[in-house]
Amino acid sequence: MSSHWLKPYMPRSLYARAALILVLPVIVLLLVVGIAFLQKHLEDVTGQMTRAASREVMLISTMIEDAETQQQALASIRPDLQALEMKARFLGVNEQPEIGARRWYDFIAPQVESELYARLPNLAAVALPSSKEARVYLKTHLGLLQLTFDRRRLSPAAPHQLIVTMVFFAVIMTTISFLYMRNQLRPITRLADAAQAFGRGRIVPYSPGGAIEVRAAGNAFLDMRSRIERQIEQRTLMLSGVSHDLRTPLTRLKLGLSMLPEDEAAPLQKDVTEMQSLLDAFLDFSRGAAEGSTEEVQPDEFLRQIVDDAKRAGHQAELIAVEGQGTVMIRPMAVRRAVENLIGNAMRYGSRAELSLFLNAKSMRIRVEDDGPGIPADQRTEAVKPFTRLDPARNQNQGSGVGLGLAIVADVARAHGGALRLSKSERLGGLCADIIIGR
Known part of the structure; x- marks a missing residue:
């Protein structure tokens, strides 16, 4: 049977799930033991004790049937009252049975009352005001007879104590288990925080701790982080080195071309310029998301500065x-x-670019929209891959690039634990690019 229907009701965090695993068996155990105790043991014992007390009350009731006055009745049963440890008195003409309020936790009292009413046909009322005293009121030919005796003769003393004790110690043991469980889960939480920070481009101090399995996972994470950092560093050094070494012959070519006549040097100069742009793109891609250190910034001021710089460069950009x-x-x-x-x-x-900034508790989204031809939906996945060039019709005005612009953006977004999403701009009709970064 599928358990997918249960997933929406299950807690999502590891701590909450562990707490549920810990608490649920304790609750079930308390319910089973409590029900078994009440139904199998306490009810049986209470029934036996109540039947015995009913026989004693019936004996007292039978002995006063031949008495003509209340004083004679009390005198005739006085020896039996002493033997049975009971007290008796007749109520006055206008006196009513004093029932009183029953204790809210006296859950065995209803069974006692039902047993007494079932076995004493002349029973008028039952009063169980405390755990030490019980009063029964009998209808006789001389009036209402009140018999007072020890409540412990009807049921076990304080039957709720077992349940109270179970709940008390269950709470204590569960609290101790929670404290121990929290200490065991803390290393896992630290590992998750370190992994999440690394996924967002930040390096936080982390040392493995906790159980053997958690330590093994922590050491594996540190090894993985070190390998990724080495690979990024090696890629950056390789691309930077190659691009830097190629600048020297390009400079010599530019110097040589400057000596040639303009009509002969123009085509070659165009090729050298394109190679220069390609090298610049390589350097940007090699630096990528590893450029600079992580800092806390105010994103609105940060974007306004970028927009101002773009306007000074002659671009029509605006933060809307x-x-x-x-x-x-x-x-x-x-x-x-x-x-x-x-x-x-x-x-x-x-011809224009419009920027938007959206912040919430979990992420930051920077949106850039343009009024160009956009990118078809079936080509957006390919567009973010390095060295990918799309349909020349998209670039009919300015000439093609080197295919690294969107790849650099996607690399920066992934390094910050986010993603680059491409869609159609509803405002301008062109491309809508969202840089989503986790906070």
Whole structure:
């Protein structure tokens, strides 16, 4: 049988699920023991004791049947009252049985009363005001007879004590278990926080701890983090080195071309310029999300500065909306490069760029929209891959790039624990690019 219907009702955190696993058996055990005790033991014992007390009350009731006055009746039963440890008196003409309020936790009293009414046909009322005293009122030919005796002769003393004791010690043991469980789950929480921070481009101090299995997972995470950092560093050094070494021959080519006549050097100069742009893109891609250190920034001021710089460069860019407040932890240089790439693409394929900022408790979203031709839905996955060039019709105005602009943006977003999402702009009709970064 499928258990998918149960998932919406299950807690999501590990601590809550562990608490449920710990508490649920305790509750079930208390219910089973409590019900078994009440139905199998306490009710049987109470029935036996109540039947015995009923026989004694019937004996007293029978002995006063031949008495003509109340004084004679009391005198005739006085020896038996002493033997049975009971007290008796007749109520006055206008006196009513004093029942009183029953204790709320006296859950065995209803069974006692039902047993007495079933076995004493002349019973008028029953009073069980405390755990030490019981009163029964009998109808006789001389009036209402009140018999007072020890309540413990009808049922076990304080029958609720077992349940109270079980609940008390269950709460104590559960509290101790919760404290121990929290200490056991803390290393897992620390490991999850370190992994989440690393996924968002931050390195937080972490040392393995806890049980053997948790320590093994922590050591594996540290090894994985070290390998990823080495690979990123090696990729950056390799691309930076290659790009840097190629700048020297390009500079010599530019110098040689400057000596040639303009009509002969123009085509070659164009090729050298394109190679220079390609090298610049390689350097940007090699630096990628690893550029700079993580800092806490005010995102609205950060975006306004980028927009102001774009306007000074002659681009028609504008920050049109800011929703939410707060700060975020990002690599400012890397995110700036990603946003500038999107603005540059918007200017290359369209005439204007509009930026929006949306902040909530879990994420930050930077949206850049343009009025260009956009990217078809079936090509958006390919568009974010390195060195991918789309249909030339998209670039009919400015000439093609090197295919690294969106790849750099996607790399920066992933390094911050987020993603780059492409869609159609509802406002301008062109491309809508969302950089989503976790907070």
